[in-house]
Amino acid sequence: MIAHMRKSDFGIQTVQSHLLSVSALAKEYGKKTGFSAMAELSGFLHDMGKNTKAFSTYIEDAVKETGEPLERIDHSTAGAKYLYETYYVDVPKTESDKVSNIVVEVVGMVILSHHSGLQNFIQPDGSRSDFFRRVCREDLPYYEEVQKKFLSISGNKEKVGSLYYASLGEMEIFFSLLQQLLQKYPNTKGKTKNSPYIYLSLVMKYIFSCLIDADRTDSRRFDERDTSIMHQSNQDFFKDSYNHLINQLEKWATGTDASKPINKLRSEMSEQCDKLAEEPSSIFQLSIPTGGGKTLASLRYALKHAQLESKNQIIYVVPYTTIIEQNADAVREIIKNKEKVMEHHSNVIDDVTSDGEPDAYRQAAQKKLQLARDNWDHPIIFTTMVQFLDTFYGKGTRKARRLHNLTNSVVIFDEVQSVPVKHIPLFNSAVNFLHHFGKSSIILCTATQPTLTKTAYPLLMSKDAEMVRNLPDVVKAFERVSIENKVENEGWSAEKIGSFAVDVLKENKSLLIILNTKKAVLNVYQQLTKKTDCTVYHLSTSMCPQHRKDILANIKKQLKHANKKVICISTQLIEAGVDISFECVIRSLAGLDSIAQAAGRCNRNAEREKGIVYIIRTKDEVLSKLPEIALGQEVTEEDVLSRSELANDLLSPVAIQTYFDFYLNKASREIKMTNSKLNVELIELLDRCPKYIAAIPNDDPKTLMSSMYKTLESHFEVIEAPTTAILVPYGEGKELINNLNEDIQDYTKLNEYLKKAQQYSVNVYRHTLQDLASKGLITSLFNDSIYALKDGGYHEEYGLEVEGEGKLSHSIF
CATH class of the missing domain: 3.40.50.300 (P-loop containing nucleotide triphosphate hydrolases)
Incomplete structure (x- = not known):
């Protein structure tokens, strides 16, 4: 039976060969944590459903293009269904029964989800569990043929059995470790919560990772005829x-x-x-x-x-x-x-557009x-x-x-x-x-x-x-700046900031200005280019990484010249991990942690006795969509700067600890922790969420696992508003756009382009993407999988230019 067929030479990988290869890879990945048997079991059963003549015909017709492709065949359910029918205990009475069912539920869910992403054990609408809906399906096409073919291969039934019993042992060890952990860090009622169900859910995601990587890696190696040695020690x-x-x-x-x-x-x-x-x-x-x-x-x-x-x-x-x-x-x-x-x-490429069966x-x-x-x-x-x-x-x-x-x-x-x-x-x-x-x-x-x-x-x-060791003493010894509070209620305009910057530069050779929004940065940048003849640089996430890297390299060169004065206006991106030192810093009011990071860019190597960091409030910063920055401002001003014993030593561990205690306490009340659509915290979807458990009909079977990974993933966003990466025509980005506009047959070359493209991409919000599209400033590459920006949409000084007035050396379109 056929699992995969190469387009280049119609070479065939059998289902059995694929299952053995994937299970071996998954086992190797699982060894790192002691879940090798569960990972191997998922790999050995994941494509069991391909053991049919219909699926072989389906693959052959599609690759050879001999006719209309057949309707897609569900081959992800069979392995989970076989595991369920063979080992699941309908009414678990003992702890051993419960462990057995958890193994079947975890491995089964991993198998039936390996092309879709993890599914739900509990449904938010009270409907039947994805797990039971799939493994209890009586009308699964070709299932009898699949089971007969799989069990007819010598050793398959015994291999599944041995892996299942080894998986029971792994799960028992996990529960023993979990019990030790909960005893060491007991729950404090009303204050903290350590739930075993969360860690069970993460174990499932880990095994899912082992299977997905093993499956994709084996498919690629077959397609490329890759026989290179894997798992080399580092x-x-x-x-x-x-x-x-x-x-x-x-x-x-x-x-x-x-x-x-x-x-x-x-x-x-x-x-x-x-x-x-x-x-x-x-x-x-x-x-x-x-x-x-x-x-x-x-x-x-x-x-x-x-x-x-x-x-590793x-x-x-x-x-x-x-x-x-x-x-x-x-x-x-x-x-x-x-x-x-x-x-x-x-x-560089949206996950949703290309996820699924490879x-x-x-x-x-x-x-x-x-x-x-x-x-x-x-x-x-x-x-x-x-x-x-x-x-x-x-x-x-x-x-x-x-x-x-x-x-x-x-x-x-x-x-x-x-x-x-x-x-x-x-x-x-x-x-x-x-x-x-x-x-x-x-x-x-x-x-x-x-x-x-x-x-x-x-x-x-x-x-x-x-x-x-001796952290307070170390912090004191590292003191290189003094902080001056110039916060005013009405806030400083871009013009006032520009004028103050010019005055500061009369006594200093270099100045860094850090503001909270890209718009505020651009406004001050434009003011300063009018007010001073010294070199002025702009930094923000409107610029691709390579552009920012080049700007920082230029700034560092300028800072070494004794007779050249330099100003850099930046968003907070310069605060973390950028090894650069200015004589003076102006920081727009923010969280104390941000102010401390800004101070780290001032007199960084103790070039002088003390540098100065000025804290101001900027008038034209709109923080309505940046609640954490707004709250950080509030806590810094009301709970730290207002206390004389802290205001005079803002970078001390005591001041920092006080800031975070107030910040996290207020954040738990003022920043909406629950998901607006679900009205629960997302972490509860990995736990036993009472709201959704209560919605399960009494006559429905109930799994021991309770995670709702599908629901969590559909609502999870690290950044509140999703962004899309756009490849920009800056530097080598121009050549990359040309390369990705062609049909690329070499996986290695494609991977090289995609890695490099990260250096020449800008992430934009949906409304910005729509603005660029409406003005004809973007094009699509590689079968509409990648967005690219046209020259008019990118400016050599400050990056993304939504109005289409960007300036670069020459056009590539």
Whole structure:
């Protein structure tokens, strides 16, 4: 029976061959957490439904184009149905019966969902569970033929049985670990909640990830005739990289600046991280003050710990795409290897348009896009918080295939305070799963640590998790700026900010202005280009990553010239992870964490005794759609600046802790935590949500699993308003647009283009996309799967230009 057929030579992969290959791959992925049998079982049964003559004919007709393609055949249900009919206990009476049913429900749901995304065990409208609707289907076409063919193959029945019983053992071990965890971190009634159902749901998503990646990888390898060796160890690479890092640190230790107090402090904290790398896996906080070298300190921990604890990968999760390039380039330079570090910025192609069955009867372009996408298989990865959360909770199947690579790894969250407030329960649950069940070591990096252990769904972290000893003393020693409060009730106009900036530059050579909205940044930029002859730069997310990278490189060059004055006006994107130092900073009022990050761009290397950070209120910032920034403003002004004992030491751990205590408390009341359409928190959809359990009819069968992943994913958005990536004609983006406008047969080349396209893309909201389309400023590429911007829609100074008046060197259309 045929599972896949190659378009190029009509080569055939049999169903049995595909099932054995996928189950072996899934088993390998599952080994990292002790769920190898469940992953292997899902792989062995996932395409059982292809064991029919009808499906073989279906594939052959579609690939050879011998006639009208037949109607699609449901081949995802059979494996789950067989598992259910063979091992499910209708009325579970013992704990063993319950464990058995949970295994069948978890593995069965993974199998029947592997082309659609995980389905619901409970329906929001009270209708029948997706699980029972599918596995109890009596009219499933060809099921008797499928079962007969599958069981006629020698050893298949026995293999399923052995994997099932091994899966029972894995689930019992999981429950034992879960019990230990709940005893160590007991629920505090009314304050915190640790639910076993959430972790069961995440185990299911993990096994789903193993299956999806195994299925897609085997399909691609068959299609490309790829027989290369997989699952190569990264231990030698981590060892070599660690040695390169230590050699570089030793060189710096003998340099002319090594004796500076700030560099001695950086060295001391780096050595503390090195020592802690010898400890067992844990969840750590790394509260190095801004400019303290946390990227290299965390890398030092990660490279050493990955060797000692045999971790598979090192993954940096950063808040914005803007800081990926700089951090990734810094790491590449240190470890002397460019190929082993992967940057994953954003999705150039919408997941919804091409998710689903990757067989030849789908459109060829969509199949190529799906199989070409990277699954995070590099030893060092830089990605964003959006991509991290989407991996656990995003819609579809593509993002989920990366999840298993987050386990048995070192995961470093840079600027962890940037987690959206309404998603803290989901973030905490994901991190808890990765460490306590996924065997990953976690570092929460930031100069301003939020109190994630005190939330309703808390981060399960030890009290002595701080990596920096004597933190208050370290923060004091790193003090390089003074902060002046110039906040006025009426707010400053763009003209007033421009005039003040000109005055500031009379006494300083460089000035950074950080405002909260792109419109405010553009207004001040336009004012300053009229008011001063010095070099003025604009930075915002209206520019593609490569454009921003080039601008930052130019600014750094200008800052080195003794006789040149420089002004940069930027949104908050410059605050996180950008290694740059200005003599003076003007910061529009925001959360204290943002002000602290802004201060980290001032006098960063103690070039002078003290730099100055001015806090102002900007008149033309509209924050109605930015509730977290608006709340941060309010808390900073009312609960921190108003207190004399804090206002004079705004960057102290006490001030930061006070800010977050008030902020998270107010956020829980003022920022809508519940989903507006469902009127429940999304985390409840992974738990036993009383609202929906109560809606199940009394005479309906009930599963032990209660997750509603399909409903969660359909309502989950890291960013409130969804965005679409548009490829822009800046620099090499022009050539990429030309390349992606052609029919590309080579998967490797396509994957290379898609990776590079992340550097030349801008994410826009739906209304902006519609504006650009109405003005004829966008075109589509690669069978309408990718959007590209025409020249008039992009400006060489400030990026996206909705009015079509952008200026670039020449047109490509």
